[in-house]
Amino acid sequence: DQQVKQNSPSLSVQEGRISILNCDYTNSMFDYFLWYKKYPAEGPTFLISISSIKDKNEDGRFTVFLNKSAKHLSLHIVPSQPGDSAVYFCAASEGGGADGLTFGKGTHLIIQP
Amino acid sequence: GAVVSQHPSRVICKSGTSVKIECRSLDFQATTMFWYRQFPKQSLMLMATSNEGSKATYEQGVEKDKFLINHASLTLSTLTVTSAHPEDSSFYICSARGLATHNEQFFGPGTRLTVL
Numbered sequence: 377d378q379q380v381k382q383n384s385p386s387l388s389v390q391e392g393r394i395s396i397l398n399c400d401y402t403n404s405m406f407d408y409f410l411w412y413k414k415y416p417a418e419g420p421t422f423l424i425s426i427s428s429i430k431d432k433n434e435d436g437r438f439t440v441f442l443n444k445s446a447k448h449l450s451l452h453i454v455p456s457q458p459g460d461s462a463v464y465f466c467a468a469s470e471g472g473g474a475d476g477l478t479f480g481k482g483t484h485l486i487i488q489p
Numbered sequence: 490g491a492v493v494s495q496h497p498s499r500v501i502c503k504s505g506t507s508v509k510i511e512c513r514s515l516d517f518q519a520t521t522m523f524w525y526r527q528f529p530k531q532s533l534m535l536m537a538t539s540n541e542g543s544k545a546t547y548e549q550g551v552e553k554d555k556f557l558i559n560h561a562s563l564t565l566s567t568l569t570v571t572s573a574h575p576e577d578s579s580f581y582i583c584s585a586r587g588l589a590t591h592n593e594q595f596f597g598p599g600t601r602l603t604v605l
Contacts, residue, residue: 380532417580418598419597419598425593476523476525477525479532481531481532
C-alpha cells in the first residue's frame, strides 16, 4: 500500500511558466514533508520542506503548499527554467523529520524551451 | 550544504560474494544515517536506520542478516550485502543527518550494484 502517491509520472511545462507538482498521502501520522530533485544515477537533492504546523513554505522560486485536511501537498516552481528538468520526489516522515522517509514514485518534469 | 559521499559508485560482483558500500558525511557529524534502495523506475525504499554506536533498525521485509549495517563513527556507515544474488542488483543510496543539517537528510550519490 503506497502511503505517498505522485499520480503524474511526467509533466511538461513551457519555460517561464509555473510548474505545479502534486503529491497525496494516506498516513495521518506524517508530520513532515519534503521535495527532492533527482537525476538518473544520482542521489536526491533536497529542495524544500514543510512541517505539518504550516500550510506554506517558500524558498526562492520554490513554494510548497500543504493541505492537511485533503492530505495533499504541492510544489510550485516559478518561473520554470530548463535546469529544472529532472525527476521530483515527494517524501514524508513521522517524528518531525527524525524518521526515515517514505517516498512517492516521482514525477518527471520536462521544461520546454 | 552538507556533503555525503558513497564508495564505490558502481560495483559488479559474482553471485555469492559479499559487497561493502561506504557512506561518509564529509563536513558534518551524522548522528543518524539511513539506507535506501531504488529499483528501476521505482521509488526509493527505506531499508534501515542506523544511529551511531547502536544497532540498525530494519524496515519490515528487509533481512538484517543479509544487509549488514555498521555505523561505527559519526561520519561513516557501511552497508554489506552478504552472499549477493542477482535480485539484489539495485541502486543503493544513503542519507545522513545531524545537528549541523538541522536534521534534514542529505543524500549520497548512490551506488549501482550489479550481481551477475
